[in-house]
Amino acid sequence: xxxxxxxxxxxxxxxxxxxxEDIGLITPQRLSNGYRSFQESDLHKLAxxxxxxxxxxxxxxxRALMALYEDKKRASADVKRIAxxxxxxxxxxxxxxxxxxxxxxxxxxxxxGDNRPDCPILQDLAEQLGAP
Amino acid sequence: xxxxxxxxxxxxxxxxxxxxEDIGLITPQRLSNGYRSFQESDLHKLAxxxxxxxxxxxxxxxRALMALYEDKKRASADVKRIAxxxxxxxxxxxxxxxxxxxxxxxxxxxxxGDNRPDCPILQDLAEQLGAP
DNA sequence: CTTGACCTTCCAGTTACTGGAAGTGTTATC
DNA sequence: GATAACACTTCCAGTAACTGGAAGGTCAAG
Numbered sequence: 323x324x325x326x327x328x329x330x331x332x333x334x335x336x337x338x339x340x341x342x343e344d345i346g347l348i349t350p351q352r353l354s355n356g357y358r359s360f361q362e363s364d365l366h367k368l369a370x371x372x373x374x375x376x377x378x379x380x381x382x383x384x385r386a387l388m389a390l391y392e393d394k395k396r397a398s399a400d401v402k403r404i405a406x407x408x409x410x411x412x413x414x415x416x417x418x419x420x421x422x423x424x425x426x427x428x429x430x431x432x433x434x435g436d437n438r439p440d441c442p443i444l445q446d447l448a449e450q451l452g453a454p
Numbered sequence: 455x456x457x458x459x460x461x462x463x464x465x466x467x468x469x470x471x472x473x474x475e476d477i478g479l480i481t482p483q484r485l486s487n488g489y490r491s492f493q494e495s496d497l498h499k500l501a502x503x504x505x506x507x508x509x510x511x512x513x514x515x516x517r518a519l520m521a522l523y524e525d526k527k528r529a530s531a532d533v534k535r536i537a538x539x540x541x542x543x544x545x546x547x548x549x550x551x552x553x554x555x556x557x558x559x560x561x562x563x564x565x566x567g568d569n570r571p572d573c574p575i576l577q578d579l580a581e582q583l584g585a586p
Numbered sequence: 587c588t589t590g591a592c593c594t595t596c597c598a599g600t601t602a603c604t605g606g607a608a609g610t611g612t613t614a615t616c
Numbered sequence: 617g618a619t620a621a622c623a624c625t626t627c628c629a630g631t632a633a634c635t636g637g638a639a640g641g642t643c644a645a646g
Contacts, residue, residue: 398573402565433534441530
């Protein structure tokens with residue numbers, strides 16, 4: 323398979339696939355004309371990568387997961403640990419965004435949004451300092 | 455004020471403050487020895503920037519907000535629009551993370567995490583392909 | 587007069603790609 | 617067989633928003 327077909331079947335842009343080769347996540351064969359030649363197994367790995375990235379795993383996580391994926395003697399505990407760490411990170415990020423969201427929504431709702439210069443959003447952003 | 459003091463009072467790292475000067479968000483004066491010399495007004499701007507960044511506004515948003523902040527004739531509608539756009543972006547991000555989180559939590563909870571090689575997390579990541 | 591804290595600039599690295607240029611290979615049409 | 621359209625190649629640069637570190641100048645204290 324050429325890269326275009328793999329891109330279509332895996333859902334990853336060709337650019338991204340080349341990048342993944344650059345950083346050593348995959349190592350497709352080469353034809354005599356220099357074109358990359360992908361096996362079904364490469365396609366599987368790329369689909370795996372796409373799913374893992376969509377679930378928020380970092381590239382380094384993916385590298386570790388791929389190694390475990392290919393190691394038939396791995397323990398599922400290793401995988402679970404990586405997944406759990408990632409889950410904690412995601413939870414933290416959600417909490418942070420939620421609090422940002424609440425503050426911002428509060429500000430937006432009390433701003434009249436008219437043509438006058440008084441704006442509670444800017445007032446709030448400007449505060450913080452000044453009060454002892 | 456020197457940069458160290460401003461860093462402490464604004465809560466922003468000195469590196470970040472220099473970076474903000476680089477990209478033109480602030481323009482502190484200079485002393486004859488080359489040191490930056492910050493006014494109270496610079497400190498206010500930096501605190502403003504810190505708060506806005508913490509609320510998820512991009513640097514370009516901040517640039518626009520700063521211009522509005524300094525324009526006494528601005529309309530609060532402009533500010534509100536920027537804030538609302540940001541709110542939508544945040545909501546989308548939260549929804550995305552939430553769905554990631556749910557999938558991942560499901561996988562984690564059904565993985566025994568023992569020393570055996572069968573792991574539902576890897577199985578799920580590997581799937582997706584193969585099914586017609 | 588030296589030590590150490592603080593300041594300066596500049597260069598490089600981070601994350602995970604993405605865009606674009608310049609050149610080669612393949613395929614379809616006339 | 618020429619030509620056009622398109623796929624593929626590499627390489628360079630850029631994104632966002634900083635962060636780390638090297639090499640060197642300045643300043644206050646002891």
